[in-house]
Amino acid sequence: MYADLIQLLMEKHGYSIEKAMEILYNSDTFSRLQDANTGLYYQSSGYVYSFLNNELCLCDYKI
Numbered sequence: 001m002y003a004d005l006i007q008l009l010m011e012k013h014g015y016s017i018e019k020a021m022e023i024l025y026n027s028d029t030f031s032r033l034q035d036a037n038t039g040l041y042y043q044s045s046g047y048v049y050s051f052l053n054n055e056l057c058l059c060d061y062k063i
Helices: 002-013 017-025 028-034 045-059
Strands: none
Touching: 002 017, 002 045, 017 028, 028 045
16 A cells, blocks of 8 residues: 555656655654544555645645
């Protein structure tokens, strides 16, 4: 799952692998993936990416 999300960040936003990892691991989406109660880990990478991408858009995250 994490590798897929990092790959999607790199492909869709042009981030380096290091930046993509930093963004993912510091995101609220990552925290939710770690929480078994959310059930988010059992969803598809594309579905989880939509949450991560929305979070990035709301935060207006820049490199």
